Structures are given as structure tokens and as C-alpha cells.
Amino acid sequence: MPQPPKATLIRSLLASTARGWRGTQVLRRSKVPGKLLVVYDCENDPHCRLLRELLTELQLDALIQPCPHGGKRYAKKLPPDAQLPYLIDRDLDLRADGLRACIEHVLQHYAHIDVAAGLLGSWPMRLSSRLASALRGDAGLNAQPSRAARRPLELYSFESSPYSRLVRERLCELELPWILRNFGKEQLSDWGPPNLRLTLKPWTPKPGGRREQMLAETGKAQVPYLIDPNAKVELFESVAILKHLDRYYARE
Numbered sequence: 711m712p713q714p715p716k717a718t719l720i721r722s723l724l725a726s727t728a729r730g731w732r733g734t735q736v737l738r739r740s741k742v743p744g745k746l747l748v749v750y751d752c753e754n755d756p757h758c759r760l761l762r763e764l765l766t767e768l769q770l771d772a773l774i775q776p777c778p779h780g781g782k783r784y785a786k787k788l789p790p791d792a793q794l795p796y797l798i799d800r801d802l803d804l805r806a807d808g809l810r811a812c813i814e815h816v817l818q819h820y821a822h823i824d825v826a827a828g829l830l831g832s833w834p835m836r837l838s839s840r841l842a843s844a845l846r847g848d849a850g851l852n853a854q855p856s857r858a859a860r861r862p863l864e865l866y867s868f869e870s871s872p873y874s875r876l877v878r879e880r881l882c883e884l885e886l887p888w889i890l891r892n893f894g895k896e897q898l899s900d901w902g903p904p905n906l907r908l909t910l911k912p913w914t915p916k917p918g919g920r921r922e923q924m925l926a927e928t929g930k931a932q933v934p935y936l937i938d939p940n941a942k943v944e945l946f947e948s949v950a951i952l953k954h955l956d957r958y959y960a961r962e
């Protein structure tokens with residue numbers, strides 16, 4: 711299988727390293743909302759990254775509405791002074807504007823823990839997230855001409871995954887709505903690429919977990935994994951997914 715260019719991948723690895731690989735491990739499974747949370751997000755925005763890390767760590771899914779710079783498709787639905795990330799909780803008819811409000815809402819309603827939201831959004835966090843963004847340059851930042859998607863795509867990903875990031879960046883640039891299925895590591899032996907896991911014994915997925923389910927349904931436990939209901943395709947492998955998005959949705 712073709713691999714993404716080495717330099718791109720190394721910069722993505724470094725971005726995850728700048729954030730200390732936050733957004734890798736599921737720390738606590740959250741309560742599942744009746745309706746998916748909706749998050750207005752820009753992939754390479756430092757504040758949006760901090761919220762997405764928390765969503766991975768709580769294994770909380772969300773419908774992502776991408777708002778890249780210069781993008782109008784979803785940005786125009788936001789109130790004029792809204793800040794990203796902007797979260798809508800449809801169960802509670804509640805809107806959280808900006809990082810602090812989003813983190814506070816998610817922690818209180820879905821994690822039921824009293825960690826000061828200020829800690830997760832504190833200046834060392836913001837600074838290292840800025841560094842991660844700088845390492846990605848303008849990838850996942852600016853809108854590019856695209857055809858609208860009739861139905862949201864679905865991506866299995868975890869925030870620090872260097873390969874999944876490349877796909878999320880493209881989804882953002884093309885302003886394609888997508889359901890984030892968080893696929894954070896559920897046990898120590900899930901760490902590593904699919905063929906080189908952190909275990910000496912043959913790897914088995916955590917019973918009842920997302921890897922067990924994906925393995926049963928597809929024969930693999932790997933991200934990124936994209937389901938595109940518009941094109942009726944289901945794809946593994948970042949390069950194949952990027953090619954598909956460009957062919958099907960990008961416009962000159």
C-alpha cells in the first residue's frame with residue numbers, strides 16, 4: 711500500500727509529540743448522548759485540537775461541521791461573534807461558544823468530573839497546541855473548492871493518530887461534514903501500528919470495545935477508516951482515502 715510522503719508523516723508525528731500524545735488513550739468512557747454532539751471545528755486550530763483530544767479521551771463521538779479559513783458552508787450558520795470550537799448539544803438545547811465553554815460542558819455533562827476546565831485549556835496547553843499547529847503549517851486550515859456532501863461521512867480516528875490527521879485535514883479543507891467515531895486506545899496492547907502492537911502475546915481486542923467490533927465487521931482494527939455513504943465506499947489506508955476525497959469532492 712502506498713504511504714503518505716515521509717516529511718508529511720514526520721510533521722504529523724511531531725505535532726502529536728508536541729501535545730505529549732494527548733488524545734490517544736481512552737481515559738474514561740463518557741455517557742452517550744441521545745443525539746450526536748455537533749462541533750464547529752477547524753482541524754488545525756489550536757483550540758479546536760484541545761477539545762478533540764478530550765473527546766477522544768472520553769470516547770465521545772461528534773458530528774463535525776468544518777469551518778476552515780475562508781470557508782462559508784458551515785461558518786455562515788454560526789452567530790457573528792462565535793469562536794471555535796463551537797458546540798451544540800441537541801439533547802439539552804445548549805450552545806457552548808469557545809474552548810473554555812465547550813470543555814466545561816463536556817466535563818460536567820459527559821464525564822461527570824470536576825477537573826477545572828481552565829486546566830485543560832490553560833496556557834501551556836494552548837502554547838503546545840500552537841506549536842502542533844505550526845508543525846502542520848497550512849494543512850487543514852484553508853477552505854478549498856469542493857462539492858457539498860449530501861450526507862455526512864463517517865471517520866474512525868483518534869486525535870493523535872498521525873495518519874488520521876491527514877484525512878481530517880482534507881475533510882476540513884473540503885468543508886465536508888463528518889461523524890467522528892473516536893477510536894482511542896482501549897488498553898495498553900492497542901498502542902502501536904496494527905502490525906506492531908505493544909504486546910509479546912498475540913494481540914486481542916478489548917472485549918466489548920470498538921476494536922473488537924471493527925475487527926468483527928471488517929477484519930481489521932485500524933484507523934483511519936472512512937465510510938462514505940454518498941459514494942457508497944468504505945476505505946482503510948490514508949492515501950486511498952485522500953485520493954477518494956479528492957476525486958469525489960474536490961473541485962478545480
Ligand SMILES: N[C@@H](CCC(=O)N[C@@H](CS)C(=O)NCC(=O)O)C(=O)O
Pocket residue numbers: 711713714871872873874900902903904921931932933934946947948949
Ligand atoms: N498504512 C496505514 C497506517 C495506519 C496506522 O498505522 N494506523 C494506526 C494509528 S496511527 C493504527 O491503526 N493502529 C492500531 C490501533 O490503533 O488499533 C495508513 O496509511 O492509513
